[in-house]
Amino acid sequence: MWLKYIASTKKEALLLLRDKAGLAMLFIMPMALVFIMSLLQDSTLKKLEEQNTPVIVINQDTGSFGKSIVEGLETAGFFIVSQQINGKTPSEEDLRQLVNEGKYRVGIIIRPGATEALRQKIKYRIKQQFPEEERKLLDLGAISDTTLPHVDVYFDPVTKSNFKHAVISALRQFSAGVVAEMVFDTYADLLNELVDIQLKQAGGFDEMIDFTQQYATPEKKNLIIPNSTQHNVPAWTIFAMFFIVIPLAGNIIHERESGLSMRLKTIPGSNLAVIMGKTTVYFIVGILQAGFMLLIGMYILPLFGMPMLRIGSGLFAFMIITVSVSLAASGYGILIGTIATTQEQSSIFGSISVVILAAIGGIWVPTFMMSGLMITVSRLSPLNWGLNGYYDIFLRSAGISDILHYVLLLLSFFLGCIFLSYLYNRYKKMKS
Amino acid sequence: MEENVIIEINGLTKWYKNAAKPAVDHLNLAIRKGEIFGLLGPNGAGKTTTISILSTQISDSEGKVTVNGLDLKKDADQIKKIIGIVPQDIALYPTLTAKENLDFFGHMYGLHGKALDDKIRQCMQDFGLEDRMDKKIKTFSGGMKRRVNLIAGILHNPRILILDEPTVGIDVQSKIVILEYLKNMNKNNGITIIYTSHLMEEAEQFCSQIAIIDEGRLIEKGNPAKLIEKYESCNNLEDIFLLLTGKRLRD
Numbered sequence: 001m002w003l004k005y006i007a008s009t010k011k012e013a014l015l016l017l018r019d020k021a022g023l024a025m026l027f028i029m030p031m032a033l034v035f036i037m038s039l040l041q042d043s044t045l046k047k048l049e050e051q052n053t054p055v056i057v058i059n060q061d062t063g064s065f066g067k068s069i070v071e072g073l074e075t076a077g078f079f080i081v082s083q084q085i086n087g088k089t090p091s092e093e094d095l096r097q098l099v100n101e102g103k104y105r106v107g108i109i110i111r112p113g114a115t116e117a118l119r120q121k122i123k124y125r126i127k128q129q130f131p132e133e134e135r136k137l138l139d140l141g142a143i144s145d146t147t148l149p150h151v152d153v154y155f156d157p158v159t160k161s162n163f164k165h166a167v168i169s170a171l172r173q174f175s176a177g178v179v180a181e182m183v184f185d186t187y188a189d190l191l192n193e194l195v196d197i198q199l200k201q202a203g204g205f206d207e208m209i210d211f212t213q214q215y216a217t218p219e220k221k222n223l224i225i226p227n228s229t230q231h232n233v234p235a236w237t238i239f240a241m242f243f244i245v246i247p248l249a250g251n252i253i254h255e256r257e258s259g260l261s262m263r264l265k266t267i268p269g270s271n272l273a274v275i276m277g278k279t280t281v282y283f284i285v286g287i288l289q290a291g292f293m294l295l296i297g298m299y300i301l302p303l304f305g306m307p308m309l310r311i312g313s314g315l316f317a318f319m320i321i322t323v324s325v326s327l328a329a330s331g332y333g334i335l336i337g338t339i340a341t342t343q344e345q346s347s348i349f350g351s352i353s354v355v356i357l358a359a360i361g362g363i364w365v366p367t368f369m370m371s372g373l374m375i376t377v378s379r380l381s382p383l384n385w386g387l388n389g390y391y392d393i394f395l396r397s398a399g400i401s402d403i404l405h406y407v408l409l410l411l412s413f414f415l416g417c418i419f420l421s422y423l424y425n426r427y428k429k430m431k432s
Numbered sequence: 433m434e435e436n437v438i439i440e441i442n443g444l445t446k447w448y449k450n451a452a453k454p455a456v457d458h459l460n461l462a463i464r465k466g467e468i469f470g471l472l473g474p475n476g477a478g479k480t481t482t483i484s485i486l487s488t489q490i491s492d493s494e495g496k497v498t499v500n501g502l503d504l505k506k507d508a509d510q511i512k513k514i515i516g517i518v519p520q521d522i523a524l525y526p527t528l529t530a531k532e533n534l535d536f537f538g539h540m541y542g543l544h545g546k547a548l549d550d551k552i553r554q555c556m557q558d559f560g561l562e563d564r565m566d567k568k569i570k571t572f573s574g575g576m577k578r579r580v581n582l583i584a585g586i587l588h589n590p591r592i593l594i595l596d597e598p599t600v601g602i603d604v605q606s607k608i609v610i611l612e613y614l615k616n617m618n619k620n621n622g623i624t625i626i627y628t629s630h631l632m633e634e635a636e637q638f639c640s641q642i643a644i645i646d647e648g649r650l651i652e653k654g655n656p657a658k659l660i661e662k663y664e665s666c667n668n669l670e671d672i673f674l675l676l677t678g679k680r681l682r683d
Contacts, residue, residue, distance in 0.1 A: 264540065
């Protein structure tokens, strides 16, 4: 049995090593795919995360309100603020057009006199708090109920409502500090007038609560911040690993078509050694693919401005999930090779089925962008099990026990494919 | 069982799925040890089906077959050890060298080490291929491929060798080398050879016994020379073949 297994493994390895086109498909094409798709999806994911959103601002207000809004946008860390186009302040029409064309995702116009209007509004409201007879004692000038200070906000037509809500909330937050300061100044003036107490200038009303942001990861020291590399590298690695279905299934069909399979069946003993030899070689190919992809994520993508892939503390878990994905892919290849009757059938069905499993499994479009139904469907794809396992390792510092259910699913898939292949072969032998 | 019979076929019938008639229809044959037995017939006669059943590649629908006293259905693994198969197709890996191919098939039969190396070297030499040992099969001529295809089937010294049209599509020189080698194997080692062919002249010279089958049924059996004597109007085996099977095209 061992002699047969070793001979079969050696034979498969030699066949693969001499198939230059097959090797290119197994290694160069997936590496190119990881590289290109990571670069493409990086920008997409950045858009999705609404990071560095370009904003154009026309600040017609000369007071502190307009200044605070602009400063707030500039210091928020996720807006790129422009106030001029080609060295000139754009017109309102220009602003609307630029946003409509998608060159800026948000356009903001702060109307003239907004600061003064706000101040008047605050004074009016405070005056309304005092009894009628006391108001005459206060020197609040001739205050009337003015219109609210006005800020126009334009959005790119493709903008989602939650993003619009987030931007409006941010603007309210930036203006809240100015409002608080104006309220404080008004009361300070009143105190000075009524009891002759001079209050000092105050500020920082927009930072009265400490919101601590953190990820719900158990190991703080190994906290991995999710980024596009951590989605794309494992996603396309799994995709590439499952693409071994095509050469593996093709190899099985070639043996059948050329009479090799018949010759092997006339040799005493089980055919298991032959199947194990194939599985071993393509399993090792899958492991090598994962290794190469990992190196690309760690050393090549950062050269192109992409975030570096970091495994964190889950190296062993990474190896276990990689082994499981590779076995699952090999099992699927053997099943396709057993059921398909021609090379054409196996290559077309193999590639299309992998693309479908990848699509529903969150490889092309991450599952967090899918609808509820599709998220449920995605859980049926073995590529999704592998991807979730990698996500858990990269993003949640998962250990073996955390990814065990994915490992078991993938190994069950592998064994299921082998069992189905065995049943199908028996069925065919009975029918022949 | 008749004395010295190594293969006995009784009432062998094979139906393929959805077929209108059986591929092999109640076939009875007895092949004795050390015979070179030719299984002849037009296309679709049931030759390949019969040897596929004998070599355990497919199962029969009906009948009983014993090989060296072993039941084909019950003792398939034991039977596989004593038979060698040379399929009609070149069942070799084209991108592997001749040595790598033969190493692989030898290992699959449980052979290894010096014994296997010596056997491969000897066979390659006998077939005039010693200088092609490390060349890939895809670079071989049709005749060379046929010879390596044959070597792969005899590495484990089988007692029964089943050949499906081993000389089809090759040059005369290769054909002579193959047939001479097989005759020597039969003479020196007592190996029983079962062989199918469309080439009547070749079968007449090569076989000690022949069976002509048509539409799955046995229609004649015997020594070629004796059959020619029997059919007075026929000058050779081809005449007998045409007399018995007709000139109607078969596919």
